[in-house]
Amino acid sequence: MGRDDIIVEVQDLYMYFPVLAGLMRRKIADVKAIDGISFFIRRGETLGLVGESGCGKTTTGRCILRLYDLTGGKVFFEGRELTNLSPRELRGFRRNMQLIFQDPYASLDPRMTAGDIIGEPLVVHHLARGREYRERIEECLKLVELEPRMADRYPHEFSGGQRQRIGIARALSARPSFVVCDEPVSALDVSIQTQVISLLMRLRQELNLTYLFIAHDLSVVRHISDRVAVMYLGKIMEITNSDELYDNPLNPYTQALLSAVPIPDPVVDRQRKRILLTGDVPSPVNPPSGCNFHPRCQRAIDSCKEQTPELREIGSDHWVACHRV
């Protein structure tokens, strides 16, 4: 596989947020949202990013888009390093990388019409004006299976599923090549989730898009992704292709995560082996030493408490960070 196939590459990324306290707002600690992760995304594929809340999934997506100033590490997009671009140069790149947000209620400006929301990237990047602008909005509405006449309506006139479609149309109007989908269906009803998932998969095919698909629902992630990365407390625990991850999970955390998802079939589910984790996810301000999963891991040994396991390749396209594998 040549380097040309890689659209996004993340190298040794760190993202810490300061915890401030006291009258002088002095820094007393760091929230280690991302604690040294590396991965790449190939052109045209969907990389799933799963993990529990607070594990750093969303932060990872936002770091790739350079919505934060990184604490450390590098992000490459189509071979160019984004980390040292000037704000002006960065703006040029941003057109190619867009974001679909989790909450279709909070992410649309209630005072803008659906058309203006979808058209905003066209204005920002000087891509279209006048008739061309209106035509592109119409095109985008059709793309997400909404009617062109809906362009004049305001967000409150739409249902949750329709709003998410507007969010998708907005992300696609500037014709990006890479889209970060941050929990795009978790706020929706079950039957509407399926509609939006099918839409996203069709659009990827038709427009030749690359997705980073962030979600906590493993069944949804597996369905849509070619490869999946599992995160825990700011670190990547395992990356492999979707089938391998579910057929042959190697990291004890991945195994526990999978077994915690009940399968909607009583006959199948009641025969599965269940691994029940104890305790909560520790605070990222003060993560455990060594492997950060060791306090909850049933297979932890002394070295897990002392040494941080590296993400290493143990099979074709299968990477695991665990001393016991």
Place this chain on the structure above:
Amino acid sequence: MRLIPYPPGIIMGGEIIFKGQNLLQASDEELRHIRGDRISMIFQEPTTSLNPVFNINSQISEALIVHRKIDREAAAEETIKLLKLVGIPDAERRAQDYPHQFSGGMQQRIMIAMALSCNPELLIADEPTTSVDVTVQAQLLELIDNLRSQFGTAVIIITHNLGVVARYVDRVNVMYAGRLVETGPTEVIYGDPKHPYTLGLMASVPRLDLPRDRELHVIEGLPPNLARLPQGCYFNPRCYLATDTCRKETPEMVAVGEEHFTACFRWSEVKK
């Protein structure tokens, strides 16, 4: 629980029978003795259900003092026992803490402890795990299930998660737009659904155990606006089997198997 505020909510008719007593005819005084004592409820969002200005001990003790008529000290002891039961480490000290000092999963454990404080005969769990992560969801549901078998409590789980239903439930009621559309034992509902909505729902969710390229069934359209419901069967505008009859008449529940009922004119044609 008779918790719907009136006005605007009006119960238009029917009966709610709890151990032979019609709760709709019970006085406020009688209801106060039932609520939180014989029937208790776990709410969806523990963060908004717990009172931020009282510590955990006083919130759990309250139900004990009111219903069991025990004094403050005895209630505090009982509270610590309950916190241990639901798996809160260091219970003696933690009982003095306030809700914001606990994680979401721990808060939900406190809600469970509160709901169980008076050994209810019926526990209603309304989306008990929607605001927590999957590994914590598994812990909480396992906890509720263990307590159910330990104390013989009847449990109603209200959820949209088909996996949770499959794992923990004996009998299922499927609802759509305010009506019951199908009811039956879990294995039968999943193995041989007889309502197009149930069938559609099952086929629309991705499953970890089935091939990844399995085509998901899309139920077209939106759930109806409850103020403007369609005529006939409420599901007819989204149903692949709908006929003129379905658009005009309301289907009654009919028996289609042992303890298995469905409200569909064309149930015999519904096949997995």
